[in-house]
Structures are given as C-alpha cells and as structure tokens.
Amino acid sequence: MLLAELLSDDSNCRARAADSVCDWRSSYSVTERRVIVRMLSVLAQHESDLIVREAQLHAIFEVVDHPAVTLADVEPVFGLVGSATGSELEYLQYLHMHFQVC
Numbered sequence: 001m002l003l004a005e006l007l008s009d010d011s012n013c014r015a016r017a018a019d020s021v022c023d024w025r026s027s028y029s030v031t032e033r034r035v036i037v038r039m040l041s042v043l044a045q046h047e048s049d050l051i052v053r054e055a056q057l058h059a060i061f062e063v064v065d066h067p068a069v070t071l072a073d074v075e076p077v078f079g080l081v082g083s084a085t086g087s088e089l090e091y092l093q094y095l096h097m098h099f100q101v102c
Contacts, residue, residue, distance in 0.1 A: 006039065011049040018055035022062040030068040037069050041077040050085075057091040064098065071099040 005017030021036055028036065037060055044056040057077070064074060074095055084092055095101070 011052050014052045015055040018059045021059035025063050038073045041074050045076045045079045
C-alpha cells in the first residue's frame with residue numbers, strides 16, 4: 001500500500017504517504033529501511049510538486065539515521081543539489097554531512 005501511495009497521481013496522497021513513513025520508522029526492518037530510503041531518494045529527484053518533495057526529504061531525514069543505510073541508498077537525492085530551495089537545502093546539507101560527502 002505504501003508503494004502505491006508514494007507513486008500515486010495525486011500529490012496529496014504522495015505527501016501523506018511520505019509523512020506516514022515517519023510515523024512507522026521505528027517498526028521498519030533494516031531491509032525495509034534501506035528500500036524506503038532508496039525509493040524516496042529516487043522519487044524526490046523526479047518530484048515536481050515542492051510540497052511532496054519536502055515531505056519525501058523529511059521522510060528520508062527521519063529514516064536515514066541507521067548504520068545499515070548507505071550512501072548508495074540516498075545518492076539519487078543528491079541530483080537535487082542544483083534545484084533545491086529553502087528547507088530542501090537543509091535536508092541535503094544534513095545528508096552530505098551524515099555521509100561525509102565532499
């Protein structure tokens with residue numbers, strides 16, 4: 001269900017789905033955590049709705065703080081560096097520092 005909502009044509013549905021990732025973050029297995037972060041990273045890179053993209057970045061921020069999550073899992077989101085604005089930049093800066101990306 002989460003995947004269908006994250007891929008929905010309805011931007012409100014996509015934003016709610018990203019928000020729900022945060023609500024369930026403590027219950028994810030290591031594999032689920034990595035898959036969700038990777039999926040959100042790819043989706044955020046291609047998201048045109050700024051509200052949805054911020055929700056996706058926030059969800060990544062909430063879930064990424066686990067030793068099993070790797071730079072490869074979040075790497076797609078770094079494609080936003082040239083187009084990110086406002087709080088999106090803060091999320092990207094955090095990810096850069098977290099993974100010590102130069």
